[in-house]
Amino acid sequence: MIIRQRSSKLDDSAIMRLIDTQLVPLSHMSEKEIHKIRKEIPLRMNRGMTFVISPEPDQAAIAFIHFLMHGELLYVDMMAVSTREQRKRHGQTLLQRAESFAVSRGCKKSKVMVDEGNIKGTEFYQKNGYHILRYIMVSRCYEMEKRL
Structure with missing residues (x-):
């Protein structure tokens, strides 16, 4: 397994599959809102940074993290x-890589929003040093934070 920056040609369809299978089912948005956001994802991916894990340098992503500073x-x-790559520390590896990258560029704090029904996500971030700051009713998610 290797960690590398996203290659849009190689990774974008795999990333969309991951979004559709792992993130969308946890969302509380309407079909219409999800459709609108899906259309914006290519633009969103071009802002900020995306690291992926792939089996080989020329193979598509099996995990990804997208972040902004x-x-x-x-x-x-x-x-x-x-799904079949979960519980192998890929998420933790990607999160640590993003945090290290951000610290090297002067970041001192990290935030993430986790959908209210995403118990595994909330627990994952807590295990990695994040705490819940507040619940945001409008978006039905928890804002979590960590000092870097």
Whole structure:
């Protein structure tokens, strides 16, 4: 397994599959909202950074993390690991890589939003040093934060 930056030609269809299978089912958005967001994902992916894990350099992603940096803040936008690759520390590896990258660029704090029904996600971030700051009723998600 290797970690590398996203290659849109190689990875984007795999990333969309991961979003559709791992993230969309946990969302509380309507079909219409999900459709709109899906259309925006290619543009969203071009902002910020995306690291992927793939079996070989020329093979598509089996896991990814997409994040943005704003001044001293790292914002984890999306992360997903394919079902059969879960529980192999890929998520933790990607999160640590994103955090290290952000720290090297002056970030001091990391934030992530986790959908209210995503218990595994909330537990994952807590195990990795994040705590719940608040619940945001409008988007039905928890804002979590960690000092880097």
